[in-house]
Amino acid sequence: MTEARKASRRPGAGRRAGESGTREAILDAARREFGARGYDGATIRGIAAAAGVNPALVHHFYGAKEQLFAAAMRLPVVPSQVLSAVMAAERERLGDDFVNHIGEALVRGLLGIWEAPEPRSAFLGLIRSAVTSERSAAMLREFVTGTILATLMQVARPADADDRTSRYRASLVATQVIGLGFARYVLQLKPLATASTEDLVAAIGPALQRYLTGDLGPTT
Amino acid sequence: MTEARKASRRPGAGRRAGESGTREAILDAARREFGARGYDGATIRGIAAAAGVNPALVHHFYGAKEQLFAAAMRLPVVPSQVLSAVMAAERERLGDDFVNHIGEALVRGLLGIWEAPEPRSAFLGLIRSAVTSERSAAMLREFVTGTILATLMQVARPADADDRTSRYRASLVATQVIGLGFARYVLQLKPLATASTEDLVAAIGPALQRYLTGDLGPTT
Known part of the structure; x- marks a missing residue:
């Protein structure tokens, strides 16, 4: 070294x-x-x-x-590659119905990754660095936007969506996903921290689905 | 001193x-x-x-x-007091319709608090301490559970809900709320960070409403 x-x-x-x-x-x-x-x-x-x-x-x-x-950054996986792979597998499994279940697929895929200690601690390391330094926060923002959210926009983008709306939808997904990781693995709020993957898929999947493809109100 | x-x-x-x-x-x-x-x-x-x-x-x-x-902890507000006050004001404003708009009221109330620099930096300080120390995370978990989520359970609890389900619903709300604060104020993801309060009320309110009173799937 x-x-x-x-x-x-x-x-x-x-x-x-x-x-x-x-x-x-x-x-x-x-x-x-x-x-x-x-x-x-x-x-x-x-x-x-x-x-x-x-x-x-x-x-x-x-x-x-x-x-x-x-x-x-010692991430054990390349996030957008994993995301693409998970989405491709779910698309294969669900066929035409995939577009209505992207939110559930996302929760299932994420928890599948996070339940392993290494990717989880890498995720928590990124959160930690972002919260302790503005420079790290900017780095993480650019990374998340340029890779993970860009991939998400490709997977879930409705045909008629403009760029700003797609980015807004993807960033709403990010809020829920980041908060899920934080509450489950850092705060370990109960009974959220001990809920099964399928419970959380059923609870949170539809929220993500709505952010991606649903009606977000009159002003957006 | x-x-x-x-x-x-x-x-x-x-x-x-x-x-x-x-x-x-x-x-x-x-x-x-x-x-x-x-x-x-x-x-x-x-x-x-x-x-x-x-x-x-x-x-x-x-x-x-x-x-x-x-x-x-130098919090400029007492969280559960502010939460109770915001909910009481919305209940007053909306009357019988309040129960269907708790989610929106929560987002509006939270952003109203967070847009001021002092409460925002207090919130971020708590997140920072939780992410850097397990002991702080435990302290924050107990505080959030014992005060904020307990208040939320009182406000939004359906008549037939058992304790575990109420806690689960409240902790789901916590995931979305914490993630919103993190993505908007720490990561500053765009266009989420620059979206108006009412845009976010329309986008995120219904997700919180569903967590509080909606159908969360067969297994919970």
Whole structure:
């Protein structure tokens, strides 16, 4: 790690520390760049420069920006990939009826991820960082908006929706989803914390469905 | 402050430091006791003993435990009092129709409180403490359950509801409410963060109404 950090200050020297050293140097640089410039502002090119390696090597090790962010923040999954996979599986299972059950699928998919300790603590780590630093909050906002909510908008967007409305619907979903995670895993409010997945699917799924495709009142 | 702390170690001597010194000593003791024993475990009697004053004096200065907690945590309002007042005003305004609009009233009332900087930062401070320490999370859970959710259960409880169901409904409301505050004020997700109060009342009110009085599925 120290070797890698030293290496990262000499452009082109990163590889000498071995592959794992280079990987660490890239993740260190990514954390610094995401922290300093936010999710939108940081670039693969800038992170590569900060790590003293070729951008192609960053792509080779980590793929696109979201994957690199997930690795740098030690997220055990790439959120929008998991979301896409869960939605594809539910679409397969439900057929034409899928569009009326996206909310339930979301709750079921989320709880399926969160019940495992690693993704849960990664989620809680992001919440913690956002609440303790404005810079982290901005980074998380850009990340959530640019990846998770963008994916959600693609999955659930009604044909006639404009961009602003889609973003508004997706952000309403985010309020309920974040609050569910916080109340269940941080506050551990009872009996919410001990309710079964299917209870919560039945209770919260329709609320998400309405946010995504329902009538949200006269003014929006 | 230092004088008050010294005084607090000599039972009965608190008043010598003057009223503001005694008040500070009580709040210091309250923070220590709530932190060590949680909201449920701490008592006015124990806090008085820790501050070296008579329990009657604590009651005289701060009233009941919830008020003392609000003062110790620097909350600018006593949550369940504000909640009761907002609900009473809406009940007055809407008459018999109130029961169908509790969700909307809740969103309107909450945003009315949160749009002011002081209550908002107090709310965010509680969220921050809960996310950084398990002990604080337990304290906040007990406080939310014992005061805010208990009040909500009284206001919105259907005649035939049992205790567990009422608690479940109230905790579902908590998920949406906490997530709304987090997404709007911490993450500042757009366009949620810039949506008007009435937009959010129309969008989120019905979700809360369903949690309080609607059909939550076959299994609950």
